[in-house]
Amino acid sequence: MLGNMVRDVAAMFGVQMTPTVMAALVFGLLLLAFPFLKTNHSTRLARKRVNEAARERGEARQRLAAEALSLVAQNPIGQIVVAEEAHKLGLKDTAAAALKLLTATGKERDEVRRLKMLIHPEPPRFAEAEAAAILRRWESGLHEAARAQLSEALTRWPDHPAFDDLRGIVAETAPPSAPS
Numbered sequence: 001m002l003g004n005m006v007r008d009v010a011a012m013f014g015v016q017m018t019p020t021v022m023a024a025l026v027f028g029l030l031l032l033a034f035p036f037l038k039t040n041h042s043t044r045l046a047r048k049r050v051n052e053a054a055r056e057r058g059e060a061r062q063r064l065a066a067e068a069l070s071l072v073a074q075n076p077i078g079q080i081v082v083a084e085e086a087h088k089l090g091l092k093d094t095a096a097a098a099l100k101l102l103t104a105t106g107k108e109r110d111e112v113r114r115l116k117m118l119i120h121p122e123p124p125r126f127a128e129a130e131a132a133a134i135l136r137r138w139e140s141g142l143h144e145a146a147r148a149q150l151s152e153a154l155t156r157w158p159d160h161p162a163f164d165d166l167r168g169i170v171a172e173t174a175p176p177s178a179p180s
Contacts, residue, residue: 043078046071054089065094131162
């Protein structure tokens with residue numbers, strides 16, 4: 001099939017090939033494509049290991065994550081894939097390790113910047129921005145997450161007036177305490 005394709009392409013350019021030359025050309029093309037095929041295969045296996053790691057716990061998870069990282073140790077594109085997949089599945093340590101490997105290569109600078117923002121987002125610089133984010137979270141019905149974010153913000157900005165209204169909203173609608 002590949003030989004027929006090569007023969008047809010050569011015929012389009014008016015070149016007639018003997019079967020021996022055609023076989024040598026096909027073999028040469030496969031030899032040239034081998035590194036790309038190998039890289040693609042190792043990236044696919046690494047993604048599979050990350051997915052398996054997400055289903056496991058403890059040592060099995062660590063072993064599978066380490067295996068995924070070793071499969072893409074010399075492959076920046078594979079490291080990007082592992083970092084994204086691990087982040088998507090909630091494996092923060094694996095995503096951070098893949099990002100560290102990618103950063104060490106010095107390649108894919110735009111991807112490194114994008115993944116850093118994805119994996120390690122910067123906290124808001126201003127209390128007002130944090131208060132607005134907490135209020136949006138509260139209004140969307142994520143009350144427990146908003147409470148947790150508010151308590152974090154209050155450790156960062158303990159007496160900031162931006163949180164006064166939020167303290168009142170959270171206190172008014174606090175969940176009822178469990179009967180004893």
